[in-house]
Amino acid sequence: DTGVSQNPRHKITKRGQNVTFRCDPISEHNRLYWYRQTLGQGPEFLTYFQNEAQLEKSRLLSDRFSAERPKGSFSTLEIQRTEQGDSAMYLCASSKGTGPNTEAFFGQGTRLTVV
Amino acid sequence: DQQVKQNSPSLSVQEGRISILNCDYTNSMFDYFLWYKKYPAEGPTFLISISSIKDKNEDGRFTVFLNKSAKHLSLHIVPSQPGDSAVYFCAAIPGGGADGLTFGKGTHLIIQP
Numbered sequence: 001d002t003g004v005s006q007n008p009r010h011k012i013t014k015r016g017q018n019v020t021f022r023c024d025p026i027s028e029h030n031r032l033y034w035y036r037q038t039l040g041q042g043p044e045f046l047t048y049f050q051n052e053a054q055l056e057k058s059r060l061l062s063d064r065f066s067a068e069r070p071k072g073s074f075s076t077l078e079i080q081r082t083e084q085g086d087s088a089m090y091l092c093a094s095s096k097g098t099g100p101n102t103e104a105f106f107g108q109g110t111r112l113t114v115v
Numbered sequence: 116d117q118q119v120k121q122n123s124p125s126l127s128v129q130e131g132r133i134s135i136l137n138c139d140y141t142n143s144m145f146d147y148f149l150w151y152k153k154y155p156a157e158g159p160t161f162l163i164s165i166s167s168i169k170d171k172n173e174d175g176r177f178t179v180f181l182n183k184s185a186k187h188l189s190l191h192i193v194p195s196q197p198g199d200s201a202v203y204f205c206a207a208i209p210g211g212g213a214d215g216l217t218f219g220k221g222t223h224l225i226i227q228p
Contacts, residue, residue, distance in 0.1 A: 033215050035215065040220065041220055042119075042121075042206070042218030042220050042221055043159065043204070043216070044218070045214070045215025048214075048215055056215065091158055103149070103161045103164065104161070104216065105161070106158030106160070107158050108157055
């Protein structure tokens with residue numbers, strides 16, 4: 001296992017279209033996080049899963065954003081009816097353990113451009 | 116409202132000298148602090164962390180200092196090497212419960228030969 005994998009690496013979409021991104025975490029990691037990073041900012045936490053349970057989703061930016069991790073392995077992040085303001089880098093991270101203080105490993109991200 | 120602040124967008128240091136990156140936080144519930152390093156077109160990679168029960172943690176060339184009363188932490192890199200040129204993010208997480216990391220905006224460290 002070479003680390004957290006995200007697909008696609010780049011996505012260009014027209015405003016109003018739906019997009020879905022995939023994240024494959026490190027295999028034994030039970031926690032999976034989604035972040036968004038815009039230019040000049042640090043990553044912004046969106047949501048996270050412990051196994052298949054989504055334990056925090058109040059930080060998702062709007063009801064157009066949703067995430068799933070159906071079998072506790074890979075996860076998808078969907079954005080419906082995309083807007084230009086959704087253009088950003090979407091980062092996935094995973095970690096092992098149940099305590100709060102565990103090192104998270106990040107993927108390379110999916111860069112979304114909404115035109 | 117920025118709960119984690121990195122007030123220096125960039126820092127230039129000569130190779131071999133010490134690099135000091137600073138970070139301030141406002142949320143007293145933060146209990147654990149991490150530094151991540153990011154190269155262009157890559158995701159952040161973990162560098163070093165510190166728990167609020169400590170005031171110093173060292174790992175090779177990297178040392179993190181925490182001043183809880185001042186809500187301030189710093190990352191020292193000594194000696195600085197060209198490969199250290201990257202964006203460094205300070206991040207924090209509350210204790211007692213699971214949550215995502217709160218990141219600062221980052222500091223772009225440039226090591227000059």
